Amino acid sequence: MHAEQRQHIDTVMQVASLGVDADGARRHERVIRDSWLRCVRQHRLDPTRMQEAVILPAGRLREHQDQMEAFTHIARHGLETLYQQVAGLGYVVLLTDARGVTVDFIGDLQLDASLRKAGLYLGADWSEAHAGTCGVGTAISTGEALTVHLDDHFDATHIPLTCTTSPVYDDQGRLRAVLDISALSSPRNKDSQALALQLVKLCARQIEDAAFLQRHRADWVLRLAAAPQFLDVRPQYLLALDAAGRVCGHNRAAQQAFGDAGGRLLGSGLEALFELRLDELGRFAASLPGDRRAVLRRGGKELLFLQATPPPARPAPPAPQAAALPEPLAALSAGDPALDRQLERAARLVNSPISLLVTGETGAGKEYFAKALHAASARRGRPFVAVNCAAIPEALVESELFGHVAGSFSGAAARGKKGLITEADGGTLFLDEIGDMPLALQARLLRVLSEREVLPVGATRPLPVNIRVIAATHAPLEDLVRQGRFRDDLYYRLNGAQITLPPLRERRDLGAMVERLAGGLAIAPAARAALLAHAWPGNLRELRNVLELAASLSDGRAIDVADLPPALLAPARPGPVPAAPAAAATTSPAAAAGPQAGEPGALAADDAALLAALKAAHWNVSAVARRLGLARMTIYRRMQRAGIVAPQHRD
Numbered sequence: 001m002h003a004e005q006r007q008h009i010d011t012v013m014q015v016a017s018l019g020v021d022a023d024g025a026r027r028h029e030r031v032i033r034d035s036w037l038r039c040v041r042q043h044r045l046d047p048t049r050m051q052e053a054v055i056l057p058a059g060r061l062r063e064h065q066d067q068m069e070a071f072t073h074i075a076r077h078g079l080e081t082l083y084q085q086v087a088g089l090g091y092v093v094l095l096t097d098a099r100g101v102t103v104d105f106i107g108d109l110q111l112d113a114s115l116r117k118a119g120l121y122l123g124a125d126w127s128e129a130h131a132g133t134c135g136v137g138t139a140i141s142t143g144e145a146l147t148v149h150l151d152d153h154f155d156a157t158h159i160p161l162t163c164t165t166s167p168v169y170d171d172q173g174r175l176r177a178v179l180d181i182s183a184l185s186s187p188r189n190k191d192s193q194a195l196a197l198q199l200v201k202l203c204a205r206q207i208e209d210a211a212f213l214q215r216h217r218a219d220w221v222l223r224l225a226a227a228p229q230f231l232d233v234r235p236q237y238l239l240a241l242d243a244a245g246r247v248c249g250h251n252r253a254a255q256q257a258f259g260d261a262g263g264r265l266l267g268s269g270l271e272a273l274f275e276l277r278l279d280e281l282g283r284f285a286a287s288l289p290g291d292r293r294a295v296l297r298r299g300g301k302e303l304l305f306l307q308a309t310p311p312p313a314r315p316a317p318p319a320p321q322a323a324a325l326p327e328p329l330a331a332l333s334a335g336d337p338a339l340d341r342q343l344e345r346a347a348r349l350v351n352s353p354i355s356l357l358v359t360g361e362t363g364a365g366k367e368y369f370a371k372a373l374h375a376a377s378a379r380r381g382r383p384f385v386a387v388n389c390a391a392i393p394e395a396l397v398e399s400e401l402f403g404h405v406a407g408s409f410s411g412a413a414a415r416g417k418k419g420l421i422t423e424a425d426g427g428t429l430f431l432d433e434i435g436d437m438p439l440a441l442q443a444r445l446l447r448v449l450s451e452r453e454v455l456p457v458g459a460t461r462p463l464p465v466n467i468r469v470i471a472a473t474h475a476p477l478e479d480l481v482r483q484g485r486f487r488d489d490l491y492y493r494l495n496g497a498q499i500t501l502p503p504l505r506e507r508r509d510l511g512a513m514v515e516r517l518a519g520g521l522a523i524a525p526a527a528r529a530a531l532l533a534h535a536w537p538g539n540l541r542e543l544r545n546v547l548e549l550a551a552s553l554s555d556g557r558a559i560d561v562a563d564l565p566p567a568l569l570a571p572a573r574p575g576p577v578p579a580a581p582a583a584a585a586t587t588s589p590a591a592a593a594g595p596q597a598g599e600p601g602a603l604a605a606d607d608a609a610l611l612a613a614l615k616a617a618h619w620n621v622s623a624v625a626r627r628l629g630l631a632r633m634t635i636y637r638r639m640q641r642a643g644i645v646a647p648q649h650r651d
Contacts, residue, residue, distance in 0.1 A: 005050070005156035012047040012154060016040040031142060032152045035133040038141065039154045043129045050157045053119020054130050056101060061123040064101045071176060072104050073354060074214055075168075076496055078207045079106055079179075083492070085199060086181055092120045094180040100127030100136050103177075106492050109481040111184070118161060120182050131155065135163030136178045143167055143175065145201045149190040162186040164196040166204035171212045171240065171249035172266065173259075179204045208251050209238060216240035216249050220281065221309040224254075228293055228305040235307070243311075245270040245278035273298055276306075284308040326350065326376035332369060334512030338502045346499055350377045354496030355449065357434075358472040361609060362638075363541030363628060364501040366472035367432060374428040379468055382427030387420050390436035390634045397441055404457035421454045425465045434471040434494065435480050436637065442487045449493050469494065475641070503609075504536040504543060513540070517547045522558035530561060534568050537609030538628040545627065567616050607642035610635070619646045 014022035020033040039045040056064070065072070075095055083093045083106040092107030092115060102124045107115055115121050119131070128137030132154025139146060145166035151159045163182040170176040179200055186192060213221065219242060223235035230236070237257060240249035247268045250258075258273055259265040270278050275296040284293060285308045293305045324330065325347050333339045349356065350373060358366045367386055374384045392400050403419025421429060431437070437445065448454050449469060453462035471494045480486035504510060514523065514531050523531070527550070536542055550563040561569065610624075617623040621639075625632045639645070 004151070005159065008151045008156045008159055009047050011151075012036050012040075016047060028152060031138070031144075031146060032133060032148065035128065035138045035141065036154055039128065039132045043132070045129075045132050045154065047132075047154065047156075050155060052117060052157060053121075054125040055116065055119070055121060056123040056125060058123075061101070061103075064097055064099075065103045068097050068103045068177070071211060073349075073352065073497065074211050075177070075179075075207045076104065076354065078203050078210070079104060080492060082179075082181065082199065082203045083107075084489070086196065087489070090183045090185070091181040091196070092183070094120065094124075094126075094136070094182065096126060096136050096178045096180065098140065098175045098177065099125075100130070100140055100178070101125050107488075109478055109488050109491075110484065112478075112482055114184060118158075118184055120161075120184070126178075126180075131158070134158060135165035135180050135182065139165040139167050139178050139180075140175065145197060145204070147190065147193045147197050149193055150186070150188065152190075160185055162193055164193050164200050166197075166200045168204045168207055169252040169255075170208075171215050171251070173250070173252070173255045173263065176211070177207075179207065205251075205253075212238050212240070212249060212251050218311050219248060220245075220311060222281075223307040223309075224295075224304045226304060231293070231305055231307040237304075239273075241270060241278075241281075247273075271298070274304075274306075281308045282310070285310050326372075328372035328375035332365065332372055334509035334516055336502065336507040336509040339507060339509075342499050342501065345497075346373055347376070349497055352497075353468065355469040355471065355494050357477070357495045357498045358470060358501065359498060360472075360474065360501030361503045361539055362474050362630070363539035364474075364503055365540045366474075366501060367430060368540070369499065369501060370428065370430040370470045370472065373470065374430075374468075377428070377468070379427050383424050384428045384430065385420050385424035386430040386432060388432045388634075390433035390637060397438060398444070399457050401441070402444065402454055402456050405459050416456070419454065419456060421448060421465060421467065422456075422463060424467045427467065429467045429469050431469065431471040433473060433475075433634070435473045435475040435477055435486060439485065439487070442490045446487065446490045446493060449490075504539040510536075513543065514547070517544055518559060519547070519551055521551055521554060521556075524558055524560045526561045527559050527564060530564055530568055535609075535612065537613045539609075541628060607638065607644070610638055610642065611644055614639075614644065614646070621646075 011022075011024045014024045015033055015036045020030065020037055022033075025033050025036070036047075040047065072095065079093050079095060083091075086093070087108070092105065094102050095104040096102050102122055105120075105122045107120060119126065125131065126134050126136035128134070128141050131137055133148060134153055134155075135146065135148045138148060145164075147162065147164040149162045153159050153161065153163075161182055161184065163180055165178055165180040167175050168177040168179055181196055181200055219240040222237075222239040222241065223231050224237040224239070225231050225235045237254040238249075238251040239247055239254050239258075242248045247265055247270075250265050255263055255265050258268070270276060270281075275298055284295075284306050293307065294303050295306045296303055325343055329343045329347055329350075333343060346356075346369070356373070358369055360366055370386070371384055374380060387401065389397070399417065399419070401419050401421055403417050403422055406416040431445075444455075448465065451462070452466065453464050455462040477486055477491050477495075481488045481491050504513075507513070511528075511532060514528065531543075531546075538545075546565060546568060547559070549565060550559045553563040554560065613624045613627065614621070617627070621632055621635050625635050628635075
């Protein structure tokens with residue numbers, strides 16, 4: 001224990017025994033001393049016991065994230081914007097639920113181990129009852145924005161940290177979440193965090209207002225401000241009214257300004273708040289000069305400016321029908337529960353503007369999924385453009401993606417060329433194997449995603465584009481970020497929501513998929529047994545290829561064992577290859593050099609499947625590429641990344 005930690009513990013002990021006015025603690029704000037006392041007397045925490053942050057296991061974290069999913073999607077843009085403003089200063093951005101559990105996180109993954117140890121990580125429990133005085137927990141307890149700086153923390157373990165937080169309230173005045181920016185180290189002076197506090201409060205307010213407007217799309221929405229110039233861009237107060245003119249929702253600022261002594265505002269009538277009748281609201285919905293938007297608060301002389309948005313015309317309610325997946329998504333599954341859960345989640349995001357990251361082994365159906373999501377969306381009448389980032393030669397990637405103007409480089413088309421991103425305008429851009437995109441182009445892609453415009457090679461003016469981006473990878477992007485091979489800001493931009501497709505060997509609907517892809521042909525029992533016993537390292541792509549070959553070789557009525565590829569009849573399917581943790585996603589060339597160290601269990605599941613396919617093909621890369629439906633260069637790149645070396649090339 002360091003001397004600074006011992007001194008801090010002594011100060012907290014003084015407050016525990018003498019109360020908040022203990023001399024040694026007077027330099028700390030009253031809100032901090034009150035929290036220390038609460039930690040000892042209410043939460044029964046021992047200031048002498050130092051403990052690292054509590055990180056929830058993945059299953060429990062998922063439960064918290066599921067309950068916050070709709071809100072997190074709304075808040076995500078605010079988190080990304082805030083991170084862009086503070087990342088260069090060493091901060092990470094956390095969003096917790098109302099219980100203090102971190103459900104979203106943006107930070108420098110190259111500091112992964114340090115951030116996780118400090119609790120600045122997904123799944124960290126920052127409630128006051130567990131962590132003591134801290135930014136998140138104390139904001140939950142007090143309901144106010146604050147900074148807990150260095151030795152303001154209760155637990156001496158956390159005194160290197162600075163944490164600046166703001167509560168986020170819902171439209172009913174309840175605490176919904178906490179927004180936090182924290183750093184592993186900072187200047188000693190607490191005043192250094194003053195700007196950070198204002199940024200967090202502003203971002204929390206923007207998230208509150210965005211959630212409010214989403215929630216009350218079908219109600220009267222009143223925007224009020226002291227100056228008419230800010231009504232359209234940043235109103236101070238938001239109120240939602242039901243059909244009877246009663247308040248059915250409000251933002252935090254409106255609750256504080258218009259609520260009664262107890263803060264209650266819900267249910268109040270419009271005429272009790274303003275010198276205004278419900279039937280007069282219509283005139284405030286039109287574009288009026290600022291001085292004609294003025295309203296007077298009831299019982300006072302305060303003048304505010306009002307803009308009212310009426311509810312949309314209500315269409316006739318549709319006939320009730322059973323909830324079902326959109327047909328293109330439903331066609332991807334034959335009844336596998338894990339896949340069905342992913343498809344149900346995707347269905348809720350089908351028309352969302354957020355980017356999706358689709359993960360899964362090679363051949364698991366990532367492009368089929370992206371096409372199905374596009375076909376189920378409102379963009380289905382516009383182009384679906386698929387780009388394999390691993391297959392385009394690196395020298396051509398830039399012009400292929402962004403296009404070029406005439407004469408912009410040697411060999412450029414005489415009339416210029418429209419890039420693939422522009423081709424996708426109005427539709428969906430699918431970026432397959434995004435982890436193989438060169439670093440130099442990742443910054444340009446980030447600009448496309450953030451600005452929604454593309455600058456062709458050699459052009460001076462960007463072109464606006466309206467695209468939905470779906471990226472896919474078989475590689476753990478988090479590892480690539482830690483290795484400095486993938487930009488963390490691009491990773492967070494792409495990972496608005498993640499869909500994980502299970503490998504075929506783990507799917508319970510393998511038998512049904514075999515029947516579906518057999519194209520109506522009968523399958524002899526022995527052939528069916530061989531198909532079900534195979535490990536399918538190439539997943540759905542391999543299954544389709546095998547069944548297409550078997551159908552071509554069959555008598556046209558049934559597929560028999562003789563119609564199957566010889567490799568499929570090789571002995572005994574091994575047990576399912578367990579997915580390796582992220583940290584073990586790659587291995588060294590030495591580890592893969594010999595049969596004894598190169599077994600699939602030593603690699604990530606998709607790399608292990610590739611190793612198995614190479615061994616089965618006697619290290620014929622061309623044969624493996626044909627079997628998996630990939631380019632040879634893609635196979636070589638994956639071998640290099642996983643450290644897989646063919647026997648004939650080993651020293």
